[in-house]
Amino acid sequence: MVKARARLLRPAGFDELGLKRAFAPRLLPLLVAAVALLAALTLAGMLAAAGLARHWRDGAGASLTVQVPEPEAPAASGAGSRAEAVLALLRADPAIAAARRLGDAELEALLRPWLGAAPRALGLAVPAVITLRRAAGAPPVAEEALALRLARPAPGTLVEAAGPWFARLAALARSLQALAAFALLIVGAIAALVIAIATRASLAARREALEIVHGLGASDSYIANRFAARALWLAAVGGGLGTLAALPALALLARLAAPFAALMAPGAGAGVVGGGASAAGGIVPAAALWLVALPLSAAVIGWLTAQVTVRRWLRRLP
Amino acid sequence: MIRFHEVGLSYGDGGGGRAGLVLRDISFAVAAGGFRWLLGPSGAGKTSLLRLLTLAARPSRGEAVVLGCPIHAASRRDLAALRRQIGVVFQDFRLLGHLSVFDNVALPLRLAGRPEGQISADVTEMLRWVGLAGHLAALPPTLSGGEQQRVAIARAVIGRPSLILADEPTGNLDEAQAERLMQLLGELNRLGTSVIVATHQTALVARYPAPALRLDQGRLVGDG
Known part of the structure; x- marks a missing residue:
């Protein structure tokens, strides 16, 4: 009787499409987690390259040496x-x-x-x-x-500038940064693809229920929002898991980079080799901010991908 | 209310050509509050005409107006809103197997945005009326064919639709239940709901005389 009562009091947002079982509840978060892990590592590489480029441009690249006989x-x-x-x-x-x-x-x-x-x-x-x-x-x-x-x-008196060399190094770092950004885009596209495939699979699995609910007057928005809400939640969970999984590797990298950060800190020597500036030191807090954004980005990608996929699929119904 | 003018329906070619037409030159009108039987032998096109009326398909040719909405040209959003004004009893029930009987019947009200607090009493009363008050929490696959048919009927009429379409609605009901269903449809019709019932059962038609749309080989061969 209590069970029957609970059914009667089910809230308005109940699972009328049966998505909790049909929409890859285990597989999708794991796949998104793997993609998020790659994204976190790529992001760390991009931020490191950006830090080095900035360091070489504003720090070592800006120093000169003057010899006075x-x-x-x-x-x-x-x-x-x-x-x-x-x-x-x-x-x-x-x-x-x-x-x-x-x-x-x-x-x-x-x-x-x-x-x-x-x-x-x-x-x-x-x-x-x-x-x-x-x-x-x-x-x-x-x-x-x-x-x-x-x-x-x-x-x-002689003037020697190390600028041209550091400009080349900065260009190299910028190239690495651009490559990492491109890789990040690819990773995002893979995430969208994974979510789209999972969405299409669940659409196929729930086709009959969808046709019934559609026939009862559910709008495209109503159905797409149901899928998108589910995809958002699963992608956010996956993004969070992937980010957490990346933390040990990133902590290790930050630890390895710490001596260089100290060496390159302001006042640690202004010579050509020491170079001044701060590269690795600024990476860790920036990476932390970006890492927080990863699950959110995964959630947004999940929501958008599900919306587009479901609305396109619904076009086959009148 | 409902007006079809030279409507054709074809599957597959998508271009509205005459080749492959399952319905040809269908023209008829049903006034608001009207009742029609939909009759014809198997393969006559009854199911295809019901698909048009239930908005499961758009006409390939001609003009079709349902509840004042030109379905051949309406937007998807308008069609969705229109579907919420139509109650349909399918021959194969089309219930959601993972939802309880209560939730199946409540679904049209929830899709229409009815507040949750106003749903329970109506749904419970409707299920009591169709004799399923003791099965509110049951899942449809655990019910007999006749019980599932009654759930489908309850779902079709719970939202007080302007138009009710029924495809062989008494096929799985015993005589008493069929009688009760016809009385319900008649009562709703008297209250202003248009009703179209497709059936093979000539005895049922004889017991409840009303105008009929007669189809044969995709053409309308009788209206009245």
């Missing part, structure tokens, strides 16, 4: 030593965000692989080395023009 000799024009005059000129340039002369210890460390432990003891004339960073948003520094300017107080 005979740094302590008096400047050819102006007051002070040649090195001081060059530094003053650089610091006065609004296109240059920072200019720093490397200390003796840093110079010796740079030269040690070639000249041994005490290069000055060999009596070599070691130039002053100044690293500088282009201001954010400033146009690329014209090396020759800068060298000519710096040669006025200190003739023979």
Whole structure:
């Protein structure tokens, strides 16, 4: 009697089409989970490539090195030593965000692989080395023009820019990013295809019920919304499962990238090799946001795909 | 109410050509509140004409107006709304096997957007009337043919439709139940509902005399 009463009190949104059993309740979430796992890994790759491209463009690519021979000799024009005059000129340039002369210890460390432990003891004339960073948003520094300017107080000054190399690396990273975005699109299309196939299978399985409900006056919207609601729920569950499954792999990647993030953090050295900037450091929070969006995206893809598939199928009925 | 003018129906060719026509040049009219028997031998086209009237197919040729709606040109949305004004008793019942008897009968009301609180009393009363008050929670496959027929009848009339179409509605009923059904259809007809009943049972037609549409080989050979 209680069971009979429960049936009578069934809410308006009851399962009149029998979709709870017919609409791939186990298979579809698993397939969507697999696709979401791929999407999460692809997304992480895309974000990493984007971070590296940004780092190489704004960080290492924006740094230059200036060598001033005979740094302590008096400047050819102006007051002070040649090195001081060059530094003053650089610091006065609004296109240059920072200019720093490397200390003796840093110079010796740079030269040690070639000249041994005490290069000055060999009596070599070691130039002053100044690293500088282009201001954010400033146009690329014209090396020759800068060298000519710096040669006025200190003739023979050299300017070396690593920009072209880093520009190539940034282009490579952008290409990887574009490829990852394309792969993400493919993954999304596969998700839509999987959901469309599951929807068509359940349409075929429930054809008789659909024809009856359609004959009783159910509109296309009514029927499509029933399927879409079911697809939305199953795809969201699958998306969530896939994202959860990707978390260990992503955590491992983030852990492997952590030392590089620390190395590339601001202030960790502004040399050509250290490069400055922050790539991996910004990836993790961005990835977390995108990962939250994955189940939502899967749900939206499920809803839309079911709507389109069901409405197209219903066209065969008058 | 219902007006057919030179209506043809073909399956398959989709172009409305005369080849393959199962209905040809069907013209008739039924006024609001009218009653018609639909008669004819097997293969005469009764089922095809019922398919047009139940909006399960659109005419391949001609003009067909049902409850004031030109079904040859109506939008899908309009056809869906129109179906909710038509009650149909199918020969093969067409019940949803996974739903209870109660939910099957309540379905037209739910599709029409009737609030849930207003459904229970009407459905329970209708099922009591067809003698199935003790089977509200039963699933259709557990019922006999006659009981399923009565569920189908209850579902067809629960929404007080403007038009009732019945295909051999007494085929699975005993004499007493058939009598009750005909009385119900007659009562609904007197209240203004148009009724068209397709049947082979000449005895039934003789017991309830009314105008008839007679089909033979896809053509209308008698109206009256």
